[in-house]
Amino acid sequence: MTNLDLQKPLETMKTLMALQASTMNKSVELQKASGEQLASFFKTEMEKAKDLKTPEDMVKFNVAANQGLFDLMKAQGEAFTALATNASQTAMDEMQKLAK
Numbered sequence: 211m212t213n214l215d216l217q218k219p220l221e222t223m224k225t226l227m228a229l230q231a232s233t234m235n236k237s238v239e240l241q242k243a244s245g246e247q248l249a250s251f252f253k254t255e256m257e258k259a260k261d262l263k264t265p266e267d268m269v270k271f272n273v274a275a276n277q278g279l280f281d282l283m284k285a286q287g288e289a290f291t292a293l294a295t296n297a298s299q300t301a302m303d304e305m306q307k308l309a310k
Contacts, residue, residue, distance in 0.1 A: 222308040226301060233297040240293060244286045251282055 255275045262268050 219308060222304055225304050229297065229300055229304070233293065236293055237290070240286075240289055244289075247282060247286065251279065 255278070258275075259271060262271055
């Protein structure tokens, strides 16, 4: 194998390592944002809970709060899934370039 033969695999490895680092950074940022969103959600819900007067109010609040929490968690999961899907596809594209 000559230097020319090694150049393409080395460049691909550099690209994949950069992709891995970028994906990890994005994942950390998503985790940070998710934590902040959850903290904000619970803070807001605590403020709403202060105004509850009746058991019926509490039940309605609980149902709405749980729905809001599940929606938030679903959106966060979708964001992580999109990141993983994108990173996987980009890595596969790089590997296919190496195979050519």
